Amino acid sequence: MHCEHIATCPDFRHLSSITGIDVDLRYAGPHNFVRRDLYGALDCAWLHRLAAEGVERAVDWLDAHARGHRLRVLDALRPHRVQVLLWDHLDGTGLRDYVADPARGSIHSFGMALDVTLVDAHGRELDMGSGFDEMSERSHPRLEADHLSTGVLTPVHLRHRELLRRAMAAGGFNAIEHEWWHFDMLDREHVRRHFIRVE
Template sequence: MVSFRFHLFPALLALSLVPFFPHSDAKAENEPRALSAAGEVFPFSEATLGPLGFVDVQALDPDIRVELKYASEDNFMREAVYGGLKKAYLREEAAVKLARANKYLKVMRPELTLLVADALRPRRVSQMMWTRLSGSPMQRYVADPGRGSIHNYGFAVDVTITRTDGERLDMGTPIDYFGELAEPRFEERFLKEGRLTEEQVANRRLLRKVMYAAGFQGIPIEWWHFEALDKKLIRRTYQMVE
């Protein structure tokens, strides 16, 4: 995958972003549960996410759009598995980086904004995905729930770019497309073969440019997936949301 570097004026790097810790009175007996760093168990609800260090990304930057794929039936499972959760939550450090990436994008292209399709994901949902694809070639696109996805820690985000009028930029495939056409490592080949257009590849590069500039890392098999810290560091330091 091609790496890109992006430099802005130092003043832009000193963004003043205030963490937001949401509260909710909603309680449900069968909600998924989250572990704190101290090993305590909390109900996975918006009331508990703030104290656990998770932030609503739109509280940091209201311009970021959120359309969670797994809160609707618009996903490969054709099932809404997030219950009533509609907000995108990340660990504070990841949320700050995402807001920074959107600021960079706005400087370059004021008519564009980031759109989040997935952020914090309970491990029970990863298990559902893994089971649904069990035995198929597509299973390699889903993290083994035994080890956990970086989404389960709140440090991964699935993101694309949209115009302020709501029209998404053409990236060549939708998010959650299981196939080589979605893999950044093959973009140059598909461009030469005519399976991806110059515009589609340029749009992907723009996304990588602003995300990398903000401190995210990409992966070679999904153009939309970015991680805020090194995987090994995350797994050593943080607990997963169950």
């Protein structure tokens, strides 16, 4: 299915239908590692309905356990054609581990993954110790204990990241090892086999 036709598919929900979140899609502007707008006229503020329901559960968890904090969605649906652009941009850089190979497909392209951070009651993003899309080991959740012991990350950074992970886990999302901001809904291979990829 092409992104231009997504509004006709009942399996997808627009981010505007989810209350209690902020939306700042970084690939719809220059604030990303490619440093240009990759979405253009495409409306990519969508998620599969299962992922959207998970975001609602995460919002409810934050409301109950960290009142005043909100999820800020940095990326949601990412059409396959944009995934190809990201993959090609990293050709020869040694950084392709941070981007799913289009030959297999990104879970973003099924509307079943999203990139998120947290903002406080004043709309300020919590300091996570590395930036969104920062392709360095500082971004790796699996290395957080080492980074804490060496001073690369602080206890505050880890508390912020853990709060985000707990909220997303309450929504049914799975974290990954090398990007604190990325969360998947359901098993990746199951999604690739059974869900609609948006081109």
